[in-house]
Amino acid sequence: xxxxxxxxxxxxxxxxxxxxxxxxxxxxxxxxxxxxxxxxxxxxxxxxxxxxxxxxxxxxxxxxxxxxxxxxxxxxxxxxxxxxxxxxxxxxxxxxxxxxxxxxxxxxxxxxxxxxxxxxxxxxxxxxxxxxxxxxxxxxxxxxxxxxxxxxxxxxxxxxxxxxxxxxxxxxxxxxxxxxxxxxxxxxxxxxxxxxxxxxxxxxxxxxxxxxxxxxxxxxxxxxxxxxxxxxxxxxxxxxxxxxxxxxxxxxxxxxxxxxxxxxxxxxxxxxxxxxxxxxxxxxxxxxxxxxxxxxxxxxxxxxxxxxxxxxxxxxxxxxxxxxxxxxxxxxxxxxxxx
Amino acid sequence: xxxxxxxxxxxxxxxxxxxxxxxxxxxxxxxxxxxxxxxxxxxxxxxxxxxxxxxxxxxxxxxxxxxxxxxxxxxxxxxxxxxxxxxxxxxxxxxxxxxxxxxxxxxxxxxxxxxxxxxxxxxxxxxxxxxxxxxxxxxxxxxxxxxxxxxxxxxxxxxxxxxxxxxxxxxxxxxxxxxxxxxxxxxxxxxxxxxxxxxxxxxxxxxxxxxxxxxxxxxxxxxxxxxxxxxxxxxxxxxxxxxxxxxxxxxxxxxxxxxxxxxxxxxxxxxxxxxxxxxxxxxxxxxxxxxxxxxxxxxxxxxxxxxxxxxxxxxxxxxxxxxxxxxxxxxxxxxxxxxxxxxxxxxxxxxxxxxxxxxxxxxxxxxxxxxxxxxxxxxxxxxxxxxxxxxxxxxxxxxxxxxxxxxxxxxxxxxxxxxxxxxxxxxxxxxxxxxxxxxxxxxxxxxxxxxxxxxxxxxxxxxxxxxxxxxxxxxxxxxxxxxxxxxxxxxxxxxxxxxxxxxxxxxxxxxxxxxxxxxxxxxxxxxxxxxxxxxxxxxxxxxxxxxxxxxxxxxxxxxxxxxxxxxxxxxxx
Ligand code: SF4
Ligand code: SF4
Numbered sequence: 001x002x003x004x005x006x007x008x009x010x011x012x013x014x015x016x017x018x019x020x021x022x023x024x025x026x027x028x029x030x031x032x033x034x035x036x037x038x039x040x041x042x043x044x045x046x047x048x049x050x051x052x053x054x055x056x057x058x059x060x061x062x063x064x065x066x067x068x069x070x071x072x073x074x075x076x077x078x079x080x081x082x083x084x085x086x087x088x089x090x091x092x093x094x095x096x097x098x099x100x101x102x103x104x105x106x107x108x109x110x111x112x113x114x115x116x117x118x119x120x121x122x123x124x125x126x127x128x129x130x131x132x133x134x135x136x137x138x139x140x141x142x143x144x145x146x147x148x149x150x151x152x153x154x155x156x157x158x159x160x161x162x163x164x165x166x167x168x169x170x171x172x173x174x175x176x177x178x179x180x181x182x183x184x185x186x187x188x189x190x191x192x193x194x195x196x197x198x199x200x201x202x203x204x205x206x207x208x209x210x211x212x213x214x215x216x217x218x219x220x221x222x223x224x225x226x227x228x229x230x231x232x233x234x235x236x237x238x239x240x241x242x243x244x245x246x247x248x249x250x251x252x253x254x255x256x257x258x259x260x261x262x263x264x265x266x267x268x269x270x271x272x273x274x275x276x277x278x279x280x281x282x283x284x285x286x287x288x289x290x291x292x293x294x295x296x297x298x299x300x301x302x303x304x305x306x307x308x309x310x311x312x313x314x315x316x317x318x319x320x321x322x323x324x325x326x327x328x329x330x331x332x333x334x335x336x337x338x339x
Numbered sequence: 340x341x342x343x344x345x346x347x348x349x350x351x352x353x354x355x356x357x358x359x360x361x362x363x364x365x366x367x368x369x370x371x372x373x374x375x376x377x378x379x380x381x382x383x384x385x386x387x388x389x390x391x392x393x394x395x396x397x398x399x400x401x402x403x404x405x406x407x408x409x410x411x412x413x414x415x416x417x418x419x420x421x422x423x424x425x426x427x428x429x430x431x432x433x434x435x436x437x438x439x440x441x442x443x444x445x446x447x448x449x450x451x452x453x454x455x456x457x458x459x460x461x462x463x464x465x466x467x468x469x470x471x472x473x474x475x476x477x478x479x480x481x482x483x484x485x486x487x488x489x490x491x492x493x494x495x496x497x498x499x500x501x502x503x504x505x506x507x508x509x510x511x512x513x514x515x516x517x518x519x520x521x522x523x524x525x526x527x528x529x530x531x532x533x534x535x536x537x538x539x540x541x542x543x544x545x546x547x548x549x550x551x552x553x554x555x556x557x558x559x560x561x562x563x564x565x566x567x568x569x570x571x572x573x574x575x576x577x578x579x580x581x582x583x584x585x586x587x588x589x590x591x592x593x594x595x596x597x598x599x600x601x602x603x604x605x606x607x608x609x610x611x612x613x614x615x616x617x618x619x620x621x622x623x624x625x626x627x628x629x630x631x632x633x634x635x636x637x638x639x640x641x642x643x644x645x646x647x648x649x650x651x652x653x654x655x656x657x658x659x660x661x662x663x664x665x666x667x668x669x670x671x672x673x674x675x676x677x678x679x680x681x682x683x684x685x686x687x688x689x690x691x692x693x694x695x696x697x698x699x700x701x702x703x704x705x706x707x708x709x710x711x712x713x714x715x716x717x718x719x720x721x722x723x724x725x726x727x728x729x730x731x732x733x734x735x736x737x738x739x740x741x742x743x744x745x746x747x748x749x750x751x752x753x754x755x756x757x758x759x760x761x762x763x764x765x766x767x768x769x770x771x772x773x774x775x776x777x778x779x780x781x782x783x784x785x786x787x788x789x790x791x792x793x794x795x796x797x798x799x800x801x802x803x804x805x806x807x808x809x810x811x812x813x814x815x816x817x818x819x820x821x822x823x824x825x826x827x828x829x830x831x832x833x834x835x836x837x838x839x840x841x842x843x844x845x846x847x848x849x850x851x852x853x854x855x856x857x858x859x860x861x862x863x864x865x866x867x868x869x870x871x872x873x874x875x876x877x878x879x880x881x882x883x884x885x886x887x888x889x890x891x892x893x894x895x896x897x898x899x900x901x902x903x904x905x906x907x908x909x910x911x912x
Binding site for chain 2: 004005008015075113277
């Protein structure tokens with residue numbers, strides 16, 4: 001007797017397949033990233049993956065869970081990749097390691113492992129790193145420095161001095177700083193006219209990375225790996241607030257498209273707020289979750305002290321998930337239109 | 340063209356239907372022995388009407404409906420009853436059930452059949468005939484059909500839905516029946532129509548069965564005159580479109596929740612095979628003694644067979660020549676069926692399909708992973724439940740919460756398990772939770788009953804005491820009135836002493852008397868509870884005899900021990 005409980009048929013799906021599709025959807029973004037900044041990010045991806053798998057294996061061992069079954073599920077790799085892509089590409093290797101360890105050991109396994117973590121592990125890693133090492137987390141290489149691969153490796157592995165010239169800020173951060181310094185006398189349009197930093201929509205080159213994430217995300221949606229609710233609500237939340245403030249004062253607030261193609265918007269929309277474990281499960285809940293995270297991310301990004309707000313916004317919303325889910329349970333079959 | 344509605348969720352597994360549709364329905368050979376379980380439907384267990392050694396005719400009733408919600412069982416062929424005993428049942432548990440074993444004599448001789456013109460009978464009588472002919476839902480639920488054939492009093496019946504959707508993969512018995520015996524199905528549905536008086540009769544068939552749709556449409560067209568309100572409708576193929584509630588939804592837009600019965604919403608649903616048997620029962624006087632069974636899967640010759648109820652499944656599967664690597668047999672479809680615990684079990688009225696399984700056909704279940712809350716299960720749930728929430732609470736044994744998430748609306752269709760990337764056997768968890776809730780309910784009821792018994796006994800004792808006290812008090816009062824006061828009486832009844840002086844003495848006595856009278860009346864009532872001695876079955880007769888036999892010697896004994904050992908009330912006090 002090899003089986004005994006119905007249904008005896010199963011769709012060809014598994015956690016591993018889901019995770020592999022997520023990883024595949026990240027590939028266009030990674031490709032654009034490499035095109036923009038060279039292969040440094042690949043190094044970070046390797047470091048993060050190796051560390052994540054090692055930490056995952058160690059924790060599974062420690063907790064007495066079946067190693068063979070869980071190590072291959074791909075969930076640790078997804079976390080690792082998201083961390084590598086969210087952190088500055090030339091961040092020292094140990095910063096990535098600290099982030100990954102925090103994500104896998106604490107945010108994932110100490111909360112009960114796969115499926116149990118209330119917080120998005122990658123975002124925990126990001127938040128911890130940016131609070132603990134704000135300077136390192138804000139150093140983004142300018143896109144046209146074109147440091148060679150060797151120089152990048154030296155930076156990542158701490159073999160070269162981290163001179164400030166090698167590291168700038170993200171286009172988003174640069175805009176904010178410039179606006180602050182200008183104290184109302186410079187307009188967004190003027191700052192963005194500087195074509196060494198800005199391109200058509202947002203940061204030069206970065207906008208293409210964002211577009212590539214969008215492409216991967218749409219593919220996930222088309223494959224039904226993710227539902228459209230959370231990502232589009234997230235994008236809508238950012239666009240709505242950015243649009244409103246931009247209409248009100250276009251000199252001091254960037255347009256919505258700028259915000260959609262800057263920072264972590266696209267990565268967040270399709271790969272972070274869509275995390276099923278730490279997100280809402282009901283359709284309405286997903287809309288609320290996505291929208292609120294988008295609004296918060298925008299507010300933190302524009303008015304807060306951090307270069308971007310996606311991580312904090314998502315973590316804050318993670319806390320609200322049980323409550324949102326509870327109040328957004330859809331009516332069941334035969335119970336519609338009844339209290 | 341009728342406007343169709345959609346139900347949410349559902350899945351589209353491979354249908355595997357073609358192999359068993361290549362041949363017309365065959366007539367399965369008469370097996371040497373038939374094992375007919377008495378309990379083949381929802382409701383009361385029919386009472387055996389035959390004894391070992393008795394000769395029975397084909398169609399003879401061997402088990403009578405036990406109550407209104409029950410259905411008769413008949414001898415599928417002529418022969419001799421060789422046993423009335425517990426036999427392994429076609430049930431996942433494999434537990435034995437009381438069955439009549441008939442050694443067939445090969446003559447297959449019918450009992451005298453009496454077709455009726457049902458239109459001249461009272462509806463009540465038609466329902467009785469259906470019950471006594473063993474007509475039950477042949478879609479697999481085996482709910483006694485007669486019990487579904489009364490419209491709600493306050494709600495007009497709008498639609499009668501005839502279910503020919505047959506959404507389970509592999510299964511084709513209804514498809515073949517519709518292709519070959521469409522007219523009789525329509526006429527059977529006509530009986531249901533005449534009893535329920537709906538405005539419309541909607542025959543729903545999944546659109547992957549164009550031949551069945553054509554055959555049924557042709558039958559309806561031909562019979563036109565009497566069946567004008569009949570309509571054959573092809574519905575989109577999507578499991579579980581053949582679930583009664585889903586088909587009702589698709590055809591009428593009505594959603595019947597678990598908490599309501601469909602007639603309350605003006606709709607009722609029957610399977611096509613049920614309609615067919617109803618027609619055979621009424622117009623030909625043939626009770627349900629056979630059914631169409633699909634034999635498919637890992638066999639050389641998949642086909643539909645008209646097989647006698649009671650045919651041992653071992654004999655039946657041999658008709659298809661199972662392949663060497665067959666490692667299991669399913670009864671029902673692969674989504675909602677179950678693995679047969681033993682091939683000794685017989686075919687029953689619920690046996691719509693037998694599937695020979697192999698490793699390639701049904702790969703072993705993959706190891707269960709934790710739920711990642713992906714929500715895939717909720718997306719495919721046709722009842723729009725949140726399976727992962729119910730799973731979570733079932734696992735935590737928090738059954739109250741599973742009920743808050745409406746676990747009893749779950750129809751166990753298996754869509755959720757089918758799509759779960761973590762390979763969680765969700766349906767198993769739900770069954771477990773449901774049975775736990777039921778057994779707790781039973782325990783509670785039992786405890787409540789025991790408590791009630793205990794309380795009423797306490798009350799009775801109190802009453803007896805009070806009565807006695809009152810009696811003694813009266814006596815004491817009488818004695819008081821007399822010049823000599825008996826010390827001993829007063830001390831023997833201290834309770835009485837209190838009562839004597841109280842002003843409520845008379846009142847208490849009165850109350851006690853009333854209570855005693857009520858109690859007496861109750862005991863009397865219980866004693867004359869009608870014992871149904873008209874339709875005593877063999878088992879009942881035997882039981883009574885046995886009880887009487889046991890009682891005779893005991894009675895003497897108890898009465899003697901009674902007097903010997905029971906402390907007299909005096910001593911007790
Ligand atoms: S499909 Fe499985 S893993 Fe996904 S939410 Fe449902 S139970 Fe959890
Ligand atoms: S088995 Fe129950 S919970 Fe699962 S899909 Fe079917 S009705 Fe929904």
